[in-house]
Amino acid sequence: MASAPPPILPVSSAGGGGAATASAPAISIPALRLFVARLSDSARRSLAHRRPWSELLDRTAFARPDSLSDAASRLRKNLAYFRVNYLALLAAALALSLLSHPFSLLLLLALLAAWAFLYLFRPADAPPLVLFRRPFSDREVLAGLVLITLLVVFLTSVGSLIVSALTVGAAIVCVHGAFRLPEDLFLDEQDPGGPAGGLLSFLGGAPAASGPAVRV
Secondary structure, three states, rough: OOOOOOOOOOOOOOOOOOOHHHHOOOOOHHHHHHHHHHHHHHHHHHHHOOOHHHHHHOOOOOOOOOOOOHHHHHHHHHHOOOOHHHHHHHHHHHHHHOOOOOOHHHHHHHHHHHHHHHHHHHHOOOEEEEOEEEEOOOHHHHHHHHHHHHHHHHHHHHHHHHHHHHHHHHHHHHHHHHOOOOOOOOOOOOOOOOOOHHHHHHHOOOOOOOOOOOOO
């Protein structure tokens, strides 16, 4: 009779591996989906409060301000009325500036991906990151990400590109706000914390459930 083949024993690979033992950074998919959903919902609700672009670019409503105080007053009122449109202009200026410099755009995307995968969306129970057989705690990973961010922003063209784009966008907003006559704008309809608060509300927690008022 033919003898049965010997059982296959498990082989341990604890001795070798080197850099191959580096643990792949885990990411919490539900947390990422929740963040993206809340971000898109906040952006949608904020864009719903934007003013018509034809009203923003109405040439008949432009006039030279009489003084510096008049320009500041116009700018303050127009900022309160067109704030969502102005934010869209700043975002468009930043996007055009980054698209015209693909290398800086790739660096910025890689930096954002590193923050997302290595820190922001890592599960709390994920194993520590291991590189070259050395585990790194969350605090060390955060310090490394901050250092890399500072190096990318200040030692490459990314920082100057972002600053220049925001400066150009802010200059356009200031010139428009100073020359746009606000007399035909209905500022009473504005909620002081409405669209601006909704745009960043995805960073906070879920709204508390409303309950019956309790009288003391």
